[in-house]
Amino acid sequence: MAVQIAPSILSADFARLADEVTAVSNADWIHVDVMDNHFVPNLTLGLPVVESLLKVTPLPLDCHLMIEDPDRWAPGYAEAGAGSVTIHAEAASAPIRTLRAIRSAGARAGLALNPGTAVESYADLLPEIDMMLMMTVEPGFGGQSFLDMVLPKVRRARDLIKGRDLDVWLQVDGGVGAETIERCAEAGADVFVAGSAVYSADDPAEAVRSLRERASGAYAP
Ligand SMILES: O=C(CO)[C@H](O)[C@H](O)COP(=O)(O)O
Numbered sequence: 411m412a413v414q415i416a417p418s419i420l421s422a423d424f425a426r427l428a429d430e431v432t433a434v435s436n437a438d439w440i441h442v443d444v445m446d447n448h449f450v451p452n453l454t455l456g457l458p459v460v461e462s463l464l465k466v467t468p469l470p471l472d473c474h475l476m477i478e479d480p481d482r483w484a485p486g487y488a489e490a491g492a493g494s495v496t497i498h499a500e501a502a503s504a505p506i507r508t509l510r511a512i513r514s515a516g517a518r519a520g521l522a523l524n525p526g527t528a529v530e531s532y533a534d535l536l537p538e539i540d541m542m543l544m545m546t547v548e549p550g551f552g553g554q555s556f557l558d559m560v561l562p563k564v565r566r567a568r569d570l571i572k573g574r575d576l577d578v579w580l581q582v583d584g585g586v587g588a589e590t591i592e593r594c595a596e597a598g599a600d601v602f603v604a605g606s607a608v609y610s611a612d613d614p615a616e617a618v619r620s621l622r623e624r625a626s627g628a629y630a631p
C-alpha cells in the first residue's frame with residue numbers, strides 16, 4: 411500500500427475549520443481528535459463538528475476518539491459518515507462489539523494503543539480491525555515530542571500483521587514530522603498523522619507533500 415498522510419486539525423484554527431481542511435486537499439484523510447476531558451485532560455470537539463466537517467470536505471474523516479465509554483459513542487461517528495473511527499483499547503469495555511458496530515455502520519474500524527500499552531495483548535483483535543493506531547506521544551495534546559521508545563512496538567505490530575497475513579493499516583500519531591516520519595516508516599507504519607508539522611508550516615499542502623515524499627522513501631513493510 412502507498413503511504414497515507416492524515417493532517418490533524420487539532421493544530422488548526424478552529425474558527426476557520428472549513429478553510430483549514432481545504433488547505434490540505436492533497437492529503438488522504440483529515441484526522442479529527444475527539445477529546446472528552448476524562449480519558450485525556452483536554453476537551454476538543456464532538457459529533458456536531460464532525461457532521462459539519464463532512465459537508466465541507468471531500469476527504470474522508472479519520473476520527474480518533476480519546477474518550478471514556480467509546481462503546482457508547484463510536485458507532486454514532488460511523489453512522490454519521492466518518493470514513494474511519496478509532497477507539498482506545500484502554501477505554502473500551504467491549505472492544506469487539508464496538509469494532510464490529512463501527513464496521514457494520516460502514517466505516518473502517520481502528521484500535522489505538524497508548525505508548526505504554528503492549529501490542530501483544532491485542533494481537534487476537536487484529537482480524538477485527540482495519541487499522542491500529544500507535545500513539546507516539548501520551549494522548550491529549552498536539553505539539554508534543556515524539557517518543558522514540560514506541561518504535562520497537564511499531565515494528566512488532568507490523569510483524570504481527572504480516573505474520574497473520576492481514577491487511578491492517580498501521581498508523582502513528584504524535585510528534586510525527588520531518589525529523590521523525592522516516593523512522594516511523596522504516597518501522598513499518600503506513601498512515602501518518604501530523605498536526606503541528608502541517609498546520610504550523612507556512613504552506614500546509616507543501617508540508618503534506620514533503621512528509622509523503624519522506625515517508626514513501628523510507629517505507630519498509
Ligand atoms: O491524538 C493526538 C494527540 O493526542 C493528535 O492527533 C496528535 O498529537 C497530533 O498532533 P502533533 O502532530 O502536533 O503531535
Ligand SMILES: [Fe+2]
Pocket residue numbers: 418441442443474583603
Ligand atoms: Fe490523534
